[in-house]
Amino acid sequence: MQTISNQKSDLSKADTSAPESHADQLLQLESWLPYRLFRISARVADVLNAYYGPKFGFSRSAWRTMAIIANRPGASAKEICQAGGLDQFSVSRAVKQLVELGYARRQAGRSDRRYAAIELSESGWSAFTEISDVAKRLDADLTSAVSEKELAALDSILTRLDNASAGILARGWRGAADAPVDPADATAKRDGR
Amino acid sequence: MQTISNQKSDLSKADTSAPESHADQLLQLESWLPYRLFRISARVADVLNAYYGPKFGFSRSAWRTMAIIANRPGASAKEICQAGGLDQFSVSRAVKQLVELGYARRQAGRSDRRYAAIELSESGWSAFTEISDVAKRLDADLTSAVSEKELAALDSILTRLDNASAGILARGWRGAADAPVDPADATAKRDGR
DNA sequence: GCTAATTGTTTGCATAGTGCAACCATATGC
DNA sequence: GCATATGGTTGCACTATGCAAACAATTAGC
Numbered sequence: 317m318q319t320i321s322n323q324k325s326d327l328s329k330a331d332t333s334a335p336e337s338h339a340d341q342l343l344q345l346e347s348w349l350p351y352r353l354f355r356i357s358a359r360v361a362d363v364l365n366a367y368y369g370p371k372f373g374f375s376r377s378a379w380r381t382m383a384i385i386a387n388r389p390g391a392s393a394k395e396i397c398q399a400g401g402l403d404q405f406s407v408s409r410a411v412k413q414l415v416e417l418g419y420a421r422r423q424a425g426r427s428d429r430r431y432a433a434i435e436l437s438e439s440g441w442s443a444f445t446e447i448s449d450v451a452k453r454l455d456a457d458l459t460s461a462v463s464e465k466e467l468a469a470l471d472s473i474l475t476r477l478d479n480a481s482a483g484i485l486a487r488g489w490r491g492a493a494d495a496p497v498d499p500a501d502a503t504a505k506r507d508g509r
Numbered sequence: 510m511q512t513i514s515n516q517k518s519d520l521s522k523a524d525t526s527a528p529e530s531h532a533d534q535l536l537q538l539e540s541w542l543p544y545r546l547f548r549i550s551a552r553v554a555d556v557l558n559a560y561y562g563p564k565f566g567f568s569r570s571a572w573r574t575m576a577i578i579a580n581r582p583g584a585s586a587k588e589i590c591q592a593g594g595l596d597q598f599s600v601s602r603a604v605k606q607l608v609e610l611g612y613a614r615r616q617a618g619r620s621d622r623r624y625a626a627i628e629l630s631e632s633g634w635s636a637f638t639e640i641s642d643v644a645k646r647l648d649a650d651l652t653s654a655v656s657e658k659e660l661a662a663l664d665s666i667l668t669r670l671d672n673a674s675a676g677i678l679a680r681g682w683r684g685a686a687d688a689p690v691d692p693a694d695a696t697a698k699r700d701g702r
Numbered sequence: 703g704c705t706a707a708t709t710g711t712t713t714g715c716a717t718a719g720t721g722c723a724a725c726c727a728t729a730t731g732c
Numbered sequence: 733g734c735a736t737a738t739g740g741t742t743g744c745a746c747t748a749t750g751c752a753a754a755c756a757a758t759t760a761g762c
Binding site for chain 3: 568569570596598599602621622623624
């Protein structure tokens, strides 16, 4: 392929070669777990999006929203937010899109009319069924090279990773910058050189 | 939490209840493997982004690009594209951003001056080192509830999933809409066996 | 009842990211 | 030289996102 002979032959300035500071080893994106997970999911999501996008005319957020209300008919926007990890605005816009396209209906809640109960229309259900059918096939395709037993193990691991990631998100980067891995560098972050 | 069994409690309109068409069971977003992977990676990526974004002033694409050229000093834009699954435009803009911020340098290749060999500057290395340090801690944090042995299994599984996802991407949704899952699909999904 | 605070949701706007066509620059083949 | 291919960039339209502010319905205080 690309024979790119551009090694750093002519651009070796002797100091652009390595961090040197305190790296045991360079972080490699390709082997960084979150990135690996990202790649797999992004590819599949792209493919699924290429299916429902042109065919039904809605966005990723709308699809996520649709999938959520399919499992929780009559959910309010707020519930959708929490269930799908989406923010209020995305959900509001996604619902708007779905309603405009005729895939969903909004009904003011009976007891509290601030809540909008959202549900799929018939064409919404039919779209959802179609899309989720493709989604299932993609899933089957994805996992075809993995045994049942491994899938069970994966399930268990992912559950824990999911929990851990929730914790990470809650703590923010400070949570990771302080505590683990290396206790030695609280204040003296001044790697002045 | 309610186990959503598609009970359309009080807003029943009698026909908004279920797809019925050919669903063995509703697709549940939360248990759909790609979505589970997405959630974990998105959370971690968000946290990391919240670190480097404000602190160094560059975008996600720029971080990805930086991580790639850190491991491939002097790579051309094209190589970065392939290595990072980014498109030409993102990379071009990301490099521009990194160069403008002083984290990277561009040098025309000597044999073929169409190629731009990209490398990190000293401040680029220092930024990268800092960020990857946080990334590593996030990773450690993420996997803290998973044993070494399980991690090895995960690694193996993810490798296969990654390959499968590449195949899925290459084939597109048509590849999934036709073939797999169940030879006796759609119309007659035999319940017994 | 009337007003103020609260909660759920929407909208306008500014900004950031993405996709695409057209473009510039360099290299190669005739 | 001229045509063509390749690497890379840029302008532009479009989409997505974040945030303030608005709106609407409800509840609390008086």
